[in-house]
Amino acid sequence: xxxxxxxxxxxxxxxxxxxxxxxxxxxxxxxxAMAQQPAPAAGQALxxxxxxxxxxLCSGVQPGGGRIVVCLKQQADKLSPGCKQALxxxxxxxxxxxxxx
Numbered sequence: 075x076x077x078x079x080x081x082x083x084x085x086x087x088x089x090x091x092x093x094x095x096x097x098x099x100x101x102x103x104x105x106x107a108m109a110q111q112p113a114p115a116a117g118q119a120l121x122x123x124x125x126x127x128x129x130x131l132c133s134g135v136q137p138g139g140g141r142i143v144v145c146l147k148q149q150a151d152k153l154s155p156g157c158k159q160a161l162x163x164x165x166x167x168x169x170x171x172x173x174x175x
Contacts, residue, residue, distance in 0.1 A: 116160070116167035123160035127153050
């Protein structure tokens with residue numbers, strides 16, 4: 075079977091179906107990336123509050139895909155009070171954003 079680009083694969087489909095498939099493909103790519111990301115304001119507060127905790131506890135973790143947040147959660151008993159508070163706030167903001175959708 076020849077390799078066909080996604081745009082070319084939509085040729086010949088009804089316009090509405092082609093549009094629906096294109097939107098579905100975009101959402102499928104975007105949703106996993108958003109799933110681990112805290113809300114922007116909470117994410118910035120989390121970075122600032124947890125900078126030293128990250129350096130001490132998670133410096134070997136490659137950033138991206140929510141890996142740092144996972145590491146911080148795994149080290150919850152060792153986090154500074156400010157980082158714990160920011161992590162809780164970020165989780166709450168993420169849940170609130172998810173509830174709005």
